[in-house]
Amino acid sequence: MNTKNTLNxxxxxxxxxxxxxxxxxxxxxxxxxxxxxxxxxxxxVRETGYERNPVARMLTxxxxxxxxxxxxxxxxxxxxxPYFPKLTEGISRAANQHKLTLSLFLFHSKNDGVDTIRxxxxxxxxxxxxxxxxxxxxxxxxxxxxxxxxxxxxxxxVYNQDIHYIDVDNQAGGRMATEYLIERGYxxxxxxxxxxxxxxxxRFEGYRQALQAHxxxxxxxxxxxGDFSMDSGAQGxxxxxxxxxxxxxxxxxxxxxxxxxxxxxxxxxxPEDIGIIGFDxxxxxxxxxxxxxxxxxxxxxxxxxxxxxxxxxxENPERPSRQxxxxxxxVVRASTR
Amino acid sequence: MNTKNTLNxxxxxxxxxxxxxxxxxxxxxxxxxxxxxxxxxxxxVRETGYERNPVARMLTxxxxxxxxxxxxxxxxxxxxxPYFPKLTEGISRAANQHKLTLSLFLFHSKNDGVDTIRxxxxxxxxxxxxxxxxxxxxxxxxxxxxxxxxxxxxxxxVYNQDIHYIDVDNQAGGRMATEYLIERGYxxxxxxxxxxxxxxxxRFEGYRQALQAHxxxxxxxxxxxGDFSMDSGAQGxxxxxxxxxxxxxxxxxxxxxxxxxxxxxxxxxxPEDIGIIGFDxxxxxxxxxxxxxxxxxxxxxxxxxxxxxxxxxxENPERPSRQxxxxxxxVVRASTR
DNA sequence: CTGAAAGCGCTTACAG
DNA sequence: CTGAAAGCGCTTACAG
Numbered sequence: 161m162n163t164k165n166t167l168n169x170x171x172x173x174x175x176x177x178x179x180x181x182x183x184x185x186x187x188x189x190x191x192x193x194x195x196x197x198x199x200x201x202x203x204x205v206r207e208t209g210y211e212r213n214p215v216a217r218m219l220t221x222x223x224x225x226x227x228x229x230x231x232x233x234x235x236x237x238x239x240x241x242p243y244f245p246k247l248t249e250g251i252s253r254a255a256n257q258h259k260l261t262l263s264l265f266l267f268h269s270k271n272d273g274v275d276t277i278r279x280x281x282x283x284x285x286x287x288x289x290x291x292x293x294x295x296x297x298x299x300x301x302x303x304x305x306x307x308x309x310x311x312x313x314x315x316x317x318v319y320n321q322d323i324h325y326i327d328v329d330n331q332a333g334g335r336m337a338t339e340y341l342i343e344r345g346y347x348x349x350x351x352x353x354x355x356x357x358x359x360x361x362x363r364f365e366g367y368r369q370a371l372q373a374h375x376x377x378x379x380x381x382x383x384x385x386g387d388f389s390m391d392s393g394a395q396g397x398x399x400x401x402x403x404x405x406x407x408x409x410x411x412x413x414x415x416x417x418x419x420x421x422x423x424x425x426x427x428x429x430x431p432e433d434i435g436i437i438g439f440d441x442x443x444x445x446x447x448x449x450x451x452x453x454x455x456x457x458x459x460x461x462x463x464x465x466x467x468x469x470x471x472x473x474x475e476n477p478e479r480p481s482r483q484x485x486x487x488x489x490x491v492v493r494a495s496t497r
Numbered sequence: 498m499n500t501k502n503t504l505n506x507x508x509x510x511x512x513x514x515x516x517x518x519x520x521x522x523x524x525x526x527x528x529x530x531x532x533x534x535x536x537x538x539x540x541x542v543r544e545t546g547y548e549r550n551p552v553a554r555m556l557t558x559x560x561x562x563x564x565x566x567x568x569x570x571x572x573x574x575x576x577x578x579p580y581f582p583k584l585t586e587g588i589s590r591a592a593n594q595h596k597l598t599l600s601l602f603l604f605h606s607k608n609d610g611v612d613t614i615r616x617x618x619x620x621x622x623x624x625x626x627x628x629x630x631x632x633x634x635x636x637x638x639x640x641x642x643x644x645x646x647x648x649x650x651x652x653x654x655v656y657n658q659d660i661h662y663i664d665v666d667n668q669a670g671g672r673m674a675t676e677y678l679i680e681r682g683y684x685x686x687x688x689x690x691x692x693x694x695x696x697x698x699x700r701f702e703g704y705r706q707a708l709q710a711h712x713x714x715x716x717x718x719x720x721x722x723g724d725f726s727m728d729s730g731a732q733g734x735x736x737x738x739x740x741x742x743x744x745x746x747x748x749x750x751x752x753x754x755x756x757x758x759x760x761x762x763x764x765x766x767x768p769e770d771i772g773i774i775g776f777d778x779x780x781x782x783x784x785x786x787x788x789x790x791x792x793x794x795x796x797x798x799x800x801x802x803x804x805x806x807x808x809x810x811x812e813n814p815e816r817p818s819r820q821x822x823x824x825x826x827x828v829v830r831a832s833t834r
Numbered sequence: 835c836t837g838a839a840a841g842c843g844c845t846t847a848c849a850g
Numbered sequence: 851c852t853g854a855a856a857g858c859g860c861t862t863a864c865a866g
Binding site: 276 | 617
Binding site: 178179180181182185190192193194197216218219220221222 | 851852853854855857858859860
């Protein structure tokens with residue numbers, strides 16, 4: 161390579177008449193540099209359009225400005241649920257703002273994940289990770305903790321008090337949903353939830369709290385479990401029908417759409433025969449008919465906050481863990497009376 | 498750093514009793530190495546779990562095993578249309594298989610894109626890019642071509658014969674859709690398409706070909722233009738209604754859902770009063786009622802092929818350009834008679 | 835077939 | 851406040 165023409169730090173140093181070290185210091189915002197030299201360097205940088213080689217920086221400075229988004233859920237679930245695209249959009253938005261490159265770690269089979277992550281950890285070329293879609297039996301989070309990898313969780317964790325996370329108030333959301341149904345006069349309120357996802361468990365807890373607060377008995381036969389897929393929502397609804405609930409809180413919009421489909425198949429009218437409330441707030445295109453009343457969570461904001469938290473950790477690794485819980489909001493539509 | 502304990506090539510060389518060069522050659526699959534040394538090195542690698550530092554490799558070998566997915570469309574469009582998540586899933590699947598790290602370049606405003614891409618090009622740390630969502634007036638593709646960046650296009654291009662691309666047969670799809678309507682007895686067939694997207698233009702061309710092949714007049718007043726959004730599909734449908742078409746080929750499922758919504762608002766029955774056919778094949782969750790007849794494109798496969806093509810280019814940059822056109826398929830549902 | 839050495843483009847103690 | 855030099859962990863002509 162003709163090092164005379166390649167635009168590297170050496171060339172900039174020559175053009176500015178300083179040492180490579182000075183160029184490096186200027187570009188890294190070192191405080192104590194003679195203004196004259198500083199300006200000379202910056203001018204040359206501007207004129208040449210020089211950008212430091214990020215790979216070389218990684219090798220020396222241990223900083224890559226790359227973050228990874230890890231979604232431990234299997235990819236086909238991931239992208240059949242609009243929650244993840246929305247979250248990804250928020251994360252990407254914040255990453256762009258802070259000039260971070262975002263890499264995507266999706267997994268397409270059970271064991272696809274652990275090996276990849278193990279290798280990524282060994283390589284150590286990411287500044288940190290945003291981790292989401294956390295199942296209770298997930299293998300990846302323990303791996304990250306054990307290897308002291310920097311990460312921010314989207315959602316809370318069962319593992320450790322010491323984790324940075326950005327959660328939404330699922331428990332309050334569960335309460336709000338259930339209370340809304342109670343206030344509207346529904347009395348036999350069932351729930352479709354999921355027992356291996358912390359968010360769904362929190363929503364379930366909110367449901368129980370609301371029942372209790374209103375002196376209503378908790379009836380286990382009114383509980384069905386799904387896996388966040390539309391089909392499992394339909395199945396859950398089918399299982400609940402014999403108990404004749406007059407309303408169902410479905411702990412995810414995806415499952416709620418399945419539940420609505422099942423009701424249509426059984427000629428059960430919504431909301432005349434049964435009221436339905438979901439959780440997530442799907443975009444209109446995905447809305448069923450009737451449009452779904454739901455608890456809306458600030459997915460986009462959650463993603464952005466996760467990245468900003470990541471940045472804080474990178475800049476100050478000793479920072480005590482940041483744990484945020486964002487509020488949710490009731491959105492009323494035609495699926496409740 | 499205690500270089501005695503860090504697991505690097507030097508340490509492996511010591512343990513195996515060979516030089517660093519030999520270790521490197523073994524790991525790079527150089528052909529002419531004495532089997533004995535080869536085995537010794539591999540054993541040590543296995544026992545220690547050593548993995549080469551990818552950053553150092555990038556710096557020397559000019560190979561990062563990282564590819565970028567560039568989606569020039571604005572992100573909020575991107576993720577309101579399930580096409581992109583599906584494509585991303587295919588790309589990620591192939592990337593995992595080939596041990597490539599996938600980075601995601603999304604843009605959240607008009608000018609977000611060009612600067613980011615310019616900087617990414619300058620850095621040169623990606624082996625190549627998969628580019629999609631190509632609008633006719635897109636700024637990014639010319640930038641890549643001009644800088645001789647390696648990329649594979651998802652969809653075809655207007656720019657250059659020399660580009661690698663994986664397209665689907667949009668023109669045949671347009672023909673199939675229109676011919677299906679003709680065969681079912683529809684006679685006054687309108688289209689909702691998009692004039693700044695090559696795929697939609699190709700679908701439109703197929704529509705015209707089918708009309709011509711069946712001796713039917715092409716009537717410009719039966720053409721409406723949208724931008725792939727649901728609302729624009731609804732608007733397009735509203736514009737077409739006065740012309741009283743008996744069927745509409747909507748060149749994207751997203752717009753077709755909008756069209757169906759508009760028909761419902763106007764109390765127009767589907768398919769009794771009007772037949773609708775779309776293009777894309779959305780997952781069931783997003784399906785309207787009535788379920789949409791559509792031309793299904795192999796989105797996932799398109800993504801995987803794009804990555805595999807990328808690999809071929811990386812390994813052999815002189816390779817003549819690979820241009821693939823994948824077949825599409827008719828899926829009949831309740832929105833046509 | 836194999837090793838010693840230079841080099842990739844940066845950063846950062848170290849010395850002044 | 852600034853420069854010369856070592857070093858990050860690899861790869862690859864070069865010489866043998």
